Amino acid sequence: MSLLRVENVTKRFGSLVAVGGVSLVVEPGELRAVIGPNGAGKTTFFNLISGFLTPSSGRIIFDGEDVTDVLPARRVWRGMARTFQITEVFPELSTYENVQIAVEVAAGYRLRMHLSQAEKTKVRQRTEELLEMSGLSHKSTRLVGEMSHGDQRAIEIMMALALNPRLLLLDEPTAGMGDQETHDITQLIRRLHRDQKLAMVLIEHDMRVVLHLAERIMVLAEGLMLAEGTPHEVTSNEAVQAAYLGTAAA
Amino acid sequence: MTRLSTTDDAQKLSGGATSWTSDTRLQKNIAQALLWLLLLTLPFWFTAIGGYTALGTRVLVMALAAMSVNFLLGYTGVLSFGHAAYFGLGAYGVGLIIKYIIPSTLLGMAVGVLTALIAGAIIGLLIVHLRGIYFAMVTIAFGQVFYFIAYRWNNVTGGDDGLSGWSRLPIDFGFTQLDILHKERAFYYFVLFFFMISAAIMAAILRSPFGRTLIAIRENERRARFLGIPVDRHIWISWVISCGFCGLAGALSGLLNNFASPHDLRWDQSGVFVIMAVLGGMRAFWGPLVGATIYVVLQDILSSHTQNWMSFIGLFFVLTVLFCPRGILGLFRRKSKS
Numbered sequence: 213m214s215l216l217r218v219e220n221v222t223k224r225f226g227s228l229v230a231v232g233g234v235s236l237v238v239e240p241g242e243l244r245a246v247i248g249p250n251g252a253g254k255t256t257f258f259n260l261i262s263g264f265l266t267p268s269s270g271r272i273i274f275d276g277e278d279v280t281d282v283l284p285a286r287r288v289w290r291g292m293a294r295t296f297q298i299t300e301v302f303p304e305l306s307t308y309e310n311v312q313i314a315v316e317v318a319a320g321y322r323l324r325m326h327l328s329q330a331e332k333t334k335v336r337q338r339t340e341e342l343l344e345m346s347g348l349s350h351k352s353t354r355l356v357g358e359m360s361h362g363d364q365r366a367i368e369i370m371m372a373l374a375l376n377p378r379l380l381l382l383d384e385p386t387a388g389m390g391d392q393e394t395h396d397i398t399q400l401i402r403r404l405h406r407d408q409k410l411a412m413v414l415i416e417h418d419m420r421v422v423l424h425l426a427e428r429i430m431v432l433a434e435g436l437m438l439a440e441g442t443p444h445e446v447t448s449n450e451a452v453q454a455a456y457l458g459t460a461a462a
Numbered sequence: 463m464t465r466l467s468t469t470d471d472a473q474k475l476s477g478g479a480t481s482w483t484s485d486t487r488l489q490k491n492i493a494q495a496l497l498w499l500l501l502l503t504l505p506f507w508f509t510a511i512g513g514y515t516a517l518g519t520r521v522l523v524m525a526l527a528a529m530s531v532n533f534l535l536g537y538t539g540v541l542s543f544g545h546a547a548y549f550g551l552g553a554y555g556v557g558l559i560i561k562y563i564i565p566s567t568l569l570g571m572a573v574g575v576l577t578a579l580i581a582g583a584i585i586g587l588l589i590v591h592l593r594g595i596y597f598a599m600v601t602i603a604f605g606q607v608f609y610f611i612a613y614r615w616n617n618v619t620g621g622d623d624g625l626s627g628w629s630r631l632p633i634d635f636g637f638t639q640l641d642i643l644h645k646e647r648a649f650y651y652f653v654l655f656f657f658m659i660s661a662a663i664m665a666a667i668l669r670s671p672f673g674r675t676l677i678a679i680r681e682n683e684r685r686a687r688f689l690g691i692p693v694d695r696h697i698w699i700s701w702v703i704s705c706g707f708c709g710l711a712g713a714l715s716g717l718l719n720n721f722a723s724p725h726d727l728r729w730d731q732s733g734v735f736v737i738m739a740v741l742g743g744m745r746a747f748w749g750p751l752v753g754a755t756i757y758v759v760l761q762d763i764l765s766s767h768t769q770n771w772m773s774f775i776g777l778f779f780v781l782t783v784l785f786c787p788r789g790i791l792g793l794f795r796r797k798s799k800s
Contacts, residue, residue: 285691301685313689322690325667
């Protein structure tokens with residue numbers, strides 16, 4: 213059974229069609245990329261999948277259940293986590309606390325006003341494990357708001373990962389980053405995909421990032437699906453070259 | 463929010479050993495111990511510096527109300543401009559019970575707190591989906607409803623004159639009696655007891671996973687939502703907890719004055735609580751206590767000299783906000799360690 217099945221979704225804002233009849237199927241463990249020039253509707257498409265927006269028409273099926281009208285928090289409970297193009301973290305809290313909150317919520321402790329020693333230990337171990345994985349253990353007491361963009365992004369990914377998702381949605385994970393940071397984040401994504409067999413959909417407008425990362429790529433332009441296939445198929449597609457590479461080269 | 467940091471509460475609330483260093487912990491413990499020592503001994507030195515015991519009691523009562531407002535403002539990121547309603551419900555609750563139903567201080571308090579909790583729970587359901595200025599405006603509107611009820615319902619609430627003709631009663635433990643009516647000191651310790659318990663409960667909640675979800679909502683609501691936190695529901699719980707403690711403060715205020723005034727319910731009283739929290743520092747747990755102390759003591763001193771005491775407090779408030787936007791305790795915040 214497919215993990216995510218987006219069927220013909222459309223989102224209109226007044227007369228503007230931001231996403232027009234786009235479909236997408238993601239299998240468990242798959243790493244899928246959605247690319248397209250700025251304004252192609254990639255983020256809107258993501259917002260529809262994660263429940264930040266509801267589609268004007270079409271259906272979204274996650275893990276066999278229709279989640280088209282389900283609230284974001286409930287989609288998270290069912291195993292869908294996301295990051296944002298503009299990093300969303302808790303700036304006045306430390307790295308440790310940022311991840312700790314996500315771990316506690318994932319453990320089902322969000323309404324608890326007291327934890328037993330064993331539960332605290334469990335939270336601490338999981339938090340430290342995630343910090344270890346991100347390579348940020350040595351910055352655990354730093355306030356996140358004072359850290360570099362790349363570190364914040366890594367923390368955001370770890371927070372999403374703390375939720376034990378089956379599908380991770382990454383909205384332009386390398387946006388606004390330098391070469392080294394882009395490299396680090398790409399490595400992190402690759403590692404997560406390889407080691408955890410985690411299904412991911414990631415949005416990029418930088419095609420180079422995606423070509424060596426994703427198994428299949430979908431290309432959006434002006435709200436419509438332009439092409440879909442392996443990196444090779446996509447890059448050799450003439451419509452894609454005209455709409456995407458053409459504008460990029462110009 | 464801004465990037466100015468309060469590692470202060472970040473550290474206090476982390477619960478993990480990782481973000482503590484031993485000397486900040488020591489400093490915190492010493493400050494905490496000093497604070498409790500000051501409060502516990504207040505009746506014995508306060509008069510020597512020109513105060514009086516009932517003034518100390520008033521500080522505690524207002525501080526508790528301001529702390530309840532700050533539970534929302536500083537730790538959930540929600541500004542209530544209508545907490546006087548729950549404060550007043552506590553005061554009228556205890557007054558009406560003692561005056562008309564049963565002459566029991568504790569029972570009256572229980573009813574006062576319960577009334578505030580129920581009103582808070584119902585009103586909360588109607589408003590927790592609102593944010594920012596809309597939320598603040600609606601809290602004022604609901605607050606004023608209670609003000610006008612108290613103001614108009616003359617034959618029960620005493621209308622504009624307030625609810626008088628009752629007084630707090632000694633607490634009977636069976637084997638002994640605590641005369642909080644005639645002994646100012648006994649009443650001070652009675653209030654301090656409830657203040658300590660309330661502060662301890664609020665601090666414990668803020669150090670728990672639930673408390674951290676509130677801080678998460680304050681920090682970044684969108685992130686909180688996409689961690690799977692049902693944000694409105696958590697704000698509602700925080701709101702009800704806050705209303706309960708504000709109701710308790712109101713009940714204690716009624717007992718302190720042996721009087722409930724419609725002014726306790728009015729929107730400007732809500733503003734006073736917010737001023738206290740901001741003045742003392744809303745990101746510091748004890749900020750509202752500092753703010754309430756300054757406000758109440760200044761009011762006491764100034765109002766014996768001039769009718770326009772509010773102008774001076776206003777000036778002080780403006781200067782504080784201009785020169786230390788994080789309040790008095792914000793001056794002591796620590797920088798992030800790298």
